[in-house]
Amino acid sequence: MIDVQRASFPPPFPEELWWNEEQLNEHVTRFPEGAICAEIEGRLIGSMTGLIVALKDNGHSHDWESITGGGYIRNHNPDGDTLYVVDICVIPEYRQSGIGKWLMQTMYETVVQHGLLRLLGGGRMPGYGARKLEVSPEQYLENVLMGIWKDPVISFLLRCGRMPVGIARNYLEDEQSGNHAVLMEWRNPFK
Numbered sequence: 001m002i003d004v005q006r007a008s009f010p011p012p013f014p015e016e017l018w019w020n021e022e023q024l025n026e027h028v029t030r031f032p033e034g035a036i037c038a039e040i041e042g043r044l045i046g047s048m049t050g051l052i053v054a055l056k057d058n059g060h061s062h063d064w065e066s067i068t069g070g071g072y073i074r075n076h077n078p079d080g081d082t083l084y085v086v087d088i089c090v091i092p093e094y095r096q097s098g099i100g101k102w103l104m105q106t107m108y109e110t111v112v113q114h115g116l117l118r119l120l121g122g123g124r125m126p127g128y129g130a131r132k133l134e135v136s137p138e139q140y141l142e143n144v145l146m147g148i149w150k151d152p153v154i155s156f157l158l159r160c161g162r163m164p165v166g167i168a169r170n171y172l173e174d175e176q177s178g179n180h181a182v183l184m185e186w187r188n189p190f191k
């Protein structure tokens with residue numbers, strides 16, 4: 001899993017943010033259904049991690065560190081209403097073949113099975129860094145929504161049916177995204 005992170009989040013993404021063994025142990029013990037991975041011929045090629053939170057405790061204004069307990073998910077609350085995405089990644093050689101979407105749809109099933117209201121998470125906007133002198137994050141998002149620009153993560157999340165609910169500034173140390181993220185949700189259609 002740490003190798004999957006290393007391949008998926010190369011520099012300038014800070015390597016301190018790759019999973020460590022203690023975090024992985026917390027994921028599989030606290031909320032195993034929220035710790036899923038994709039495997040091909042015995043090789044891990046992608047993963048997705050989530051926890052349950054009560055959105056009223058966090059609101060739409062939060063950062064990655066606070067809402068995910070620094071990636072340790074010790075704040076996982078089985079009585080919450082929102083499945084929050086800590087991370088999703090697929091190694092570069094297997095991208096654009098439907099694996100990321102399959103991981104996301106698996107997590108949507110978990111939202112439905114648990115009767116939660118939504119899935120929510122902060123999507124990186126790695127294409128923004130190169131445009132940050134040109135446009136605000138809001139204008140960048142607007143252009144991606146209109147299909148004028150493509151963003152490697154936000155365009156993917158839109159294709160998965162996630163809808164933007166706001167921009168979170170200083171969400172995560174992430175130079176490529178100007179440290180911003182787009183909070184994007186998927187509402188449980190059965191609630």
Ligand SMILES: CC(C)(COP(=O)(O)OP(=O)(O)OC[C@H]1O[C@@H](n2cnc3c(N)ncnc32)[C@H](O)[C@@H]1OP(=O)(O)O)[C@@H](O)C(=O)NCCC(=O)NCCS
Pocket residue numbers: 008009087088089090091094095096097098099100101102122123124150151152153155156157159160
């Ligand atoms: C984001 C990521 C998980 C996508 O995984 P993936 O397996 O390549 O995505 P999929 O093949 O399932 O793509 C699903 C849809 O998104 C679209 N998509 C995927 N990558 C895209 C890109 N770079 N640009 C535009 N659209 C993209 C696909 O075309 C597909 O569209 P379709 O449903 O119309 O066929 C992967 O690129 C990744 O690991 N990125 C680095 C890690 C990262 O930043 N994770 C996000 C943390 S918030």
